[in-house]
Amino acid sequence: MQNLRVQLLMGQLVVALLMGGVMVGAVLSFIHLSRSIDRILKDNYDSVIAAQDMKEALERQDSAATFYLAEQVQEARDQYREYRVKFKEAYQKEANNITETGEEEMANDIGQQFAAYQQSIEKLLFADPPMPTNAARVYYFGKLKPAFLRLKQRAQDVLDLNQNAIVQKAARTKQEARSASTTGIIVTAAALLFAFLFAPWAIRAALTPLRSLARQAEQIGTGHLNQRIDVQRTDEIGALAVSFNVMAERLREARRIEEQRLHRAERMSDAALESLYDPVIVTDAMGRTVHLNRAAEGLFGPEAKEVGRPVGEAIKEKSIAEAVSKAILQERVSAAEGEAGFVPIQVGGTQRTYRLRASPMRDDDGSLLGAVTVLEDITHLRELDRLKTEFIGVASHELRTPVTSLQLSVQLLQEGAVGELTPEQKEVVAAQREDLDRLERMMRDLLDMTRLEAGVTPPRFELVPATELVASAVEAVATPAEAKGVKLNIEIADPKLAVRADRSQIGRVLLNLLNNAIRHTPEGGHITVRAWAEEGQVRFQVQDTGSGIPKEYLPRIFERFTQVPGATRGGAGLGLSIAQTILQAHQGRIWAESEPGQGSMFTFTLPPAG
Numbered sequence: 001m002q003n004l005r006v007q008l009l010m011g012q013l014v015v016a017l018l019m020g021g022v023m024v025g026a027v028l029s030f031i032h033l034s035r036s037i038d039r040i041l042k043d044n045y046d047s048v049i050a051a052q053d054m055k056e057a058l059e060r061q062d063s064a065a066t067f068y069l070a071e072q073v074q075e076a077r078d079q080y081r082e083y084r085v086k087f088k089e090a091y092q093k094e095a096n097n098i099t100e101t102g103e104e105e106m107a108n109d110i111g112q113q114f115a116a117y118q119q120s121i122e123k124l125l126f127a128d129p130p131m132p133t134n135a136a137r138v139y140y141f142g143k144l145k146p147a148f149l150r151l152k153q154r155a156q157d158v159l160d161l162n163q164n165a166i167v168q169k170a171a172r173t174k175q176e177a178r179s180a181s182t183t184g185i186i187v188t189a190a191a192l193l194f195a196f197l198f199a200p201w202a203i204r205a206a207l208t209p210l211r212s213l214a215r216q217a218e219q220i221g222t223g224h225l226n227q228r229i230d231v232q233r234t235d236e237i238g239a240l241a242v243s244f245n246v247m248a249e250r251l252r253e254a255r256r257i258e259e260q261r262l263h264r265a266e267r268m269s270d271a272a273l274e275s276l277y278d279p280v281i282v283t284d285a286m287g288r289t290v291h292l293n294r295a296a297e298g299l300f301g302p303e304a305k306e307v308g309r310p311v312g313e314a315i316k317e318k319s320i321a322e323a324v325s326k327a328i329l330q331e332r333v334s335a336a337e338g339e340a341g342f343v344p345i346q347v348g349g350t351q352r353t354y355r356l357r358a359s360p361m362r363d364d365d366g367s368l369l370g371a372v373t374v375l376e377d378i379t380h381l382r383e384l385d386r387l388k389t390e391f392i393g394v395a396s397h398e399l400r401t402p403v404t405s406l407q408l409s410v411q412l413l414q415e416g417a418v419g420e421l422t423p424e425q426k427e428v429v430a431a432q433r434e435d436l437d438r439l440e441r442m443m444r445d446l447l448d449m450t451r452l453e454a455g456v457t458p459p460r461f462e463l464v465p466a467t468e469l470v471a472s473a474v475e476a477v478a479t480p481a482e483a484k485g486v487k488l489n490i491e492i493a494d495p496k497l498a499v500r501a502d503r504s505q506i507g508r509v510l511l512n513l514l515n516n517a518i519r520h521t522p523e524g525g526h527i528t529v530r531a532w533a534e535e536g537q538v539r540f541q542v543q544d545t546g547s548g549i550p551k552e553y554l555p556r557i558f559e560r561f562t563q564v565p566g567a568t569r570g571g572a573g574l575g576l577s578i579a580q581t582i583l584q585a586h587q588g589r590i591w592a593e594s595e596p597g598q599g600s601m602f603t604f605t606l607p608p609a610g
Helices: 002-069 073-095 103-125 133-198 201-221 236-275 294-300 318-330 379-414 423-454 466-476 478-484 503-520 551-556 575-585
Strands: 280-284 289-292 342-347 350-362 368-377 462-465 487-492 498-501 526-534 537-544 590-594 600-606
Touching (some): 002 073, 002 103, 073 103, 103 133, 280 294, 280 318, 289 294, 318 350, 318 368, 350 379, 379 423, 462 466, 462 503, 466 487, 466 498, 466 503, 466 526, 466 537, 478 487, 478 503, 498 503, 498 600, 503 526, 503 537, 503 575, 503 600, 551 590, 575 590, 575 600
Parallel strands (some): 487 526
Antiparallel strands (some): 280 289, 280 368, 350 368, 462 498, 537 600, 590 600
């Protein structure tokens, strides 16, 4: 190994001396080529840029004329003024950089044509009074458009002239480069031959495989893995060549396996998206449409037409574009609750309703890739909900008359209008009356619910002090609370706090929450009613020290007819559902927090006064 090192050192010293002369020649050649390139840039490149700028400015001015035809007058005038100045700047640059034969005549012709074009377009844009629409269109297509095309072609002539000049000069420079390369190769070959005459054979044998190894390692680095070194040696270089070949083979196998895995995953992902019944829209991190599955194409058109366009242009539904933008900008799931999350879309001759959900997509390191938007078709659920509501409303309305008649009959029996009752009969009649009263309350709640959902009884908004709402509700339940031994507390953060609400409807919400709290709070407990301002809203809260609500029932307590098992029966399970409907009509929301055995806390929000 020591001998090889010495040989390499001596051989490199000779080669270094010889290559020094080669490098000097190469540097001189590069300097000459650099000067040639500088001449090209100085003579023609500025004219090419000026011609391109003139063409772009002309196209923008022509675009301003089309804006005018589209009745966007001010935008057309502003755009024209801006690009008129840019055209003149580009034209002045071209006029001061005449380098080719005939270029001066072209520049003078452009100046004359633009002066005429400027008068023509200003006659359209700044006419007082404005041209009629039909006359403006005839003027534009008959005179202005042909003048624009002629002027644009003239600018293209300047561009072609200078580009051709650049090509010719580049060809001459390339020829010079080839000559320099040939000279360099000849000199280098001579130097190498001279070095081989004086360098040991081991140096030549060592350098050849090392150069090959370096070139092929570079090829592998660029992704070309089909490289192999054929060296019949048993020394360190031979071992290195063997190791290189093994590495290349393993890299080829690893890439083959990874490509198969990626292709399989891509096919499965595409197949999964295409097989989904619900429409799916995939966008990139800039909000541009990347993919539509078959269901989405049925709603918004073929994927080929929409891919690459901003989602706001490809998808005309404003709520979808807003959800995608929110998911990308805030990097969190965008899924509004209730009616706000529903998107009605006309499909054929019918209107279908979809639940919108947009989720951000991230790669393994957490970088944002884009967003995927899913539209869940809930048309049948909405229709079922409508039919259910109609049935409940009709059934409740039709049952009121017989229930009222039964209540009157029970009252007559209790008063002895048909004869004195025995104690057992009185007990049965009392139980009947209690059940009829409960049935009557349930029907009244059902009717209220259907009216609220149908918008028959919209809120009558007024500015109401929060203190009045809380005090009125607490006063209404003071007697049953005192009878049960439950203490009522009021905490108002600001006596001047006021909300925009329907006094009677919000009072009903508070009464319902307080009655529920009293019903589920044992003797000796206490209930606290609070009101305060937070995050641009007014929050009301009813907190008790009662039995609490199991966690599995918390998400369902605002659904109709939901009652927690083991709780005191006092209604039909409609109170909280009615409260939620009222608050939705007030642009507010309600939620509950509870721990079994530690009480419950109901909070709702209302918009503040003003």
